[in-house]
Amino acid sequence: MSDTSQMTDKSALTYFIADLHLAQNRPDITACFLAFLKDEAPKAQTLYILGDLFEYWIGDDDDSPFILEISQAIKALSSIGCKIYFIHGNRDFLLGKRFAKQSGMELLPEITLIDLYGTPVVIMHGDTLCTLDVGYQAFRKKSRSWWWQAIIKSLPLFIRRKIANNYRDQSATATAMKSQEIMDVTPIEVVRCLEQYQSQILIHGHTHRPAVHDVKANNQQAQRIVLGDWYEQGAWLKVTPESMDLMDSPFELIEK
Template sequence: MSESSHKVNKSALTYFIADLHLAQNRPDITACFLSFLQNDAPKAEVLYILGDLFEYWVGDDDDSSFILEISQAIKNLSNLGCKIYFIHGNRDFLLGKRFAKQSGMELLPEITLIDLYGKPVVIMHGDTLCTRDVGYQKFRKKSRSWWWQAIIKSLPLSVRRKIASNYRDQSASATAMKSQDIMDVTESEVVDCLSQYQSQLMIHGHTHRPDIHDIVVSNQAAQRIVLGDWYEQGAWLKATPDSIELMNSPFELNKQ
C-alpha cells in the first residue's frame, strides 16, 4: 500500500463521503448528491470523497452527459473555494487525472494520513481491510496492475461499458453468496494499519455499515468510523474542531 501525509488547513468544517455509486439508473441518488453539493458542501472548506463515487468507471474519455453533469457540479463546488480530495474505490479505481482536473479534485493515495484539526487520521476506501474476502483481494491485485489497466483502457469505450455492466452483475451475484463476516473488515488489519501510521482514528467506507467503533490500538483508545452508503439516503461525516458526527438526509428532503 502506498501512503501519503496530507495536511488539512484548520477550518470550521470538513465533510467525508463514500459509496454513492452514482449511476444513470439511480436519478434519486444523483439528485441527492447534487443537492448536497449545492446546499451542504459549500459550508465546508474541505470535502473528502473516499471512493465508489460512481457505480463503475470505464475511463476518463467517457463524455456522456451524465458524467459531464457530475463533473461540472463538483467543479462548481471547487470554484466556491472548497478543497476536494478523492481516494479511489473498488468501483472507480480507473478514475484518472483528467477527470480529477476537470472536476477540481486532487487524487490521494489509497491510504492517506491527514492532520484533521491537530489529530492524525487515517483515511481510505476500506476494501484493503477486508482480507477475508480472498477472491476479491486476488481480483484487486490483478486489476491494479499496470498491464491489466493498459489492456482495459485500450478497448473501445462501448466495449468497456459492456464489461463494466457485466462485472457489476457478476459482483452482485458473488456478494449475495458471501457471508457478512467475509465482507467486513478484519479487525487485526485495522489495528495494524493504525499502529503503522501512529493514529488513533480511521475513517473509511466500502462496507456500507455506518457506525463509530471503539477499539484499542497500542493500549490506547481508538476509533474506526465507517461512512454510510447512498442507496437509500444521503450520508456523510461532519467533522469540526470540537466534534465528529455521522449525518444523513432522506432523498426527498436533502437539507441539513
C-alpha cells in the same frame, strides 16, 4: 504526513462521503448528490470523497452527459473555495488525473494520513481491510496492475461499458453468496493499519455499515468510523474541531 488538511478560519468544518455509486439508472442518488454539493457542501472548507463515487468507471475519456454533469457540479464546489480530495474505491479505481483536474479534485493515495484539526487520522476506501474476502483481494491485485489497466483502457468505450456491466452483475451475485463476516473488515487489519500510521482514528467506507467502533491500537483506545452509503439516503461524516458526527438525510429532504 499529508498537508491536505491545513485549515484556515474560513470554516471549521470538514465533510467525508463515500459509496454513492452514482449511475444513470439511479437518478434519485444523483439528485441527492447534486443537492448536497449545492446546499450542504459549501458550508465546509474541505470535502473528502473516499471512493465508489461512481457505480463503475470505464475511463476518463467517457464524455457522456451524465459524467459531464457530475464533473461540472464538483467543479462548481471547488471554484468557490472548497478543497476536494478523492481516494479511489473498488468501483472507480480507474478514475484518473484528467477527470480529477476537470472536476477540481486532488487524487490521494489509497491510504492517506491527514492532520485533521491537529489529530492524525487515517483515511481510505476500506476494501483493503476486508482480507477474508480472498476472491476479491485476488481480483483487486490483478486489476491494479499496470498491464491489466493498459489492456482495459485500450478497448473501445462500448466494450468497456459491457465489461463494467457484466462485472457489476457478477459482483452482485458473488456478494449475495458471501457471509457478512467475509465482507466486513478484519479486526487485526484495522489495528495493523492504525499502528502502521501511528493514528488513533480511522475513517473509511466500503462496507456500507455506518457506525463508530471502539478499538485498541498503539496500546490506547482508538476509533474506526465507517461512512454510510447513499442507496436510500444522503450520508456524510461531519467533523469540526470539537466533534465527529455521522449524518444522514432522506433523499426528499436534501433535494429540497
